Amino acid sequence: MATIDAAERPLADRLRRLTEPRAIALLGIALGILAFWLALPPWTIRAAGIPISVGLLGAFAGLWALMRDERKLGIWAIAVSGLGIAAALWAQGRDESSLQAVVSVGLVTATLRFATPLAFAAIGGIFNERSGIVNIGLEGMMLAGAFFGIYVAAETGSWVLGIVGAMIAGATFGLIHAFFTITMRADQIVIGFAINFLALGLTGYLFRSIYGPEGTPSDVPRIPDVSMPQFIKDIPFVGPVFGDLSVMTWLIIVIVVLSWAVIFKTPIGLRLRSVGEHPRAAETVGISVYKIRYGAVILSGILASLGGAYISFGFGGSFNENMSGGRGFIALAAVILGKWHPVGAFGACLLFGFASGLAQRLQGEADISANLLSTLPYVLVLIALVGVIGRSRPPAAVGRPYVKQ
Amino acid sequence: MTERERRPPETPGPAENAPDPEDAPRSFTESVGAWFGTAVGGIAIPVASTVLAFLVGGLVVAATGHNPLGAYKAIFEGTGLNPLSYISEDDRRGAWADLQQTLIIFTPLVLTAIAVAFAFRCGMFNIGGQGQYLVGVYAAVLVGTSLSGTPSFLHILIAIGASILAGVIWGGIAGILKATVGAHEVITTIMLNWIAIYGGQYLFELGGPLQGAQESIPRSDPVMDAVHLPAFPLSTGLQPLHIGVLVSIAALVVYTLLLNRTTLGYEVRAVGFNPEAARYGGISVGRSYFLALAIAGAFAGLAGSLDMLGWKYTVATNDIQISAVGFTGIAVALLGRNKAVGIFLAALLFAALQTGTSARQLDPAVFPPELAIHLSTLIQALIILFVATELLIVYIWGARKRLGFGGPARVQPELKA
Structure with a gap:
């Protein structure tokens, strides 16, 4: 919507919009973040005055916007600027080498690694929500993918077959969810919750039954990394980040682009969206609401299970009871933050991945409790939800069972 | 009562697709x-x-x-529920101990189930019972290990009050987010669960602010003897049955009365039935959302204090990880169809299942x-x-x-x- 407006308006008009309160408030938020960033590598500015003055500038921008009726963003700018100054002063008190260890290229890699499983589940969530089905069972589907993936990989000795196994498990759980919510028209949230419980009980039972106290074998085949040619690895910044990413990370980047194209640029995507917005109208023009919804929910199960597979035999190498650890729910939040758009959701996953990566790296360097830092992604989800909701609209028919005419 | 009310509430919003029961054959x-x-x-x-x-x-x-x-x-x-085990003298002692264990587990399940059911009747799915229960546990431990010298009865009341307050806050956060910005309670309560889990592990981990005197164990100090809940006269064994089970049954009565005999309960049910109609009828929907989740949190927080003061007395980081009382409470509420009698029976079933499957039994x-x-x-x-x-x-x-x-x-x- 905004892009169409922008393209049609003359340049002068667009320049004037830059001085609107909204733009100033966004500038204030940016200045607040900059205040913190200046205290970090590669800048590592030690003079306290610089982040304070940049942060204050941001706060003033927020205040200016606040007084011109841009309440929400204005308050955000002031809050972010205040936090930015505080964090910058804290960072200036640390010695340079430990800052270097936390804030480095490794942080970008860690962000991508933590974001990958989230993004698989989030893209899955977008498909089922776009079709009008709420799926809070993503968590359980990830867990199922994690267990059955590593089980098949260990049995066959092939990580490819392991991924296939995970996908079959995810599809099965997706089918169960679809059967109960679409055909049986049961409450979608209750069924999703039951799916999580079912996956928790089933994987826990089979895990103990098959592997006993020793756990999964240590020689499970792992999902390999893609090693880039040397000339790419030599490029500064790009090399260390993209040199050795997991197959799954590359796969999710492809899937994000692909799902954007499918949802917004193909007839199937149009059908999917129409079923989620107005199923009766969709059926009137000959679209099978049930088929589309079944397909979308099963696909979401497959995608979530891929995320689970990455957790168990991607960056880990073993399975543990309840190892999905709430990632399916963070993925749901990412769907909302990303406004039901694959690229937006991927961005939200990167944000949460960054929080996890930062928490992990701070544990080693700063003297902060690992457990306390582990709350960071969840707190961030809460804060982000407060900031975005109201400007993020779900598909109209989401959550409602459809009765075929 | 209509048929619709008996079903678990659907996601808020008018069900346009549902056939109208009045005109359709x-x-x-x-x-x-x-x-x-x-x-x-x-x-x-x-x-x-x-x-x-x-x-x-x-x-x-x-x-x-x-x-x-x-x-x-x-x-x-x-489980101790088999009447045949009470016939012979040898079995009776063991069966009686099992039954006590079943009832001890039954107590918090009833309360966390009420926490789910109350929010359900307001059209919300409160998955946050686990977090609300855990903050109740922390508050009970905090009060139970401090304030020494307080008279026993008063100390118990303060500990229980603190747990309820903690639960109210934890549920209330989700309620405020729902009422003001419309954040879906399923996501916010789950996030609050994880924050309560990791936050609690931080409190009691090695070197954590509330870790007990034993430096090598990530566990709180045991609560003082003065705050222990009294046990039933006939109860025996290492874990005697505490009077919390009566509190949970009283809570079922309170739940029913609150829902069916008060203005608040009427408003909560009206919002759960149809938020738009309730708003049109002059009910503040946001206020009902907030109150329903805060009260739900109060019940779950109470469960936390009964567990701590009744039989657990101490909490370790490990306990926080494996605890699933709040989640089982969801199953209890759903099986019990949000009715007091249903919750009673369903909680008994799941408590028996848990006792029967425990490693000891x-x-x-x-x-x-x-x-x-x-x-x-x-x-x-x-x-x-x-x-x-x-x-x-x-x-x-x-x-x-x-x-x-x-x-x-x-x-x-x-x-x-």
């Missing part, structure tokens, strides 16, 4: 559905779901090479306890799945008719009516 499905909405049906579906869940659970047991009947029998023997030669714990999770999941799906029972009933062993198949079930 009643199909087979609807008439059966109406029967299930009656008193008989209200019992029949939970019972049928439970039986079905145990059957499917038995299949999993059989598939992994164990004898399902033997396993279920062993689990039942360990189960003979590893009959069925390995480490599997039994997961089996009980599995059965809970299946119960939720079936109990939420009235149509499935109808469907199975219809299939039975079609196959010709349930009388003449006159009408085909019109599932896609």
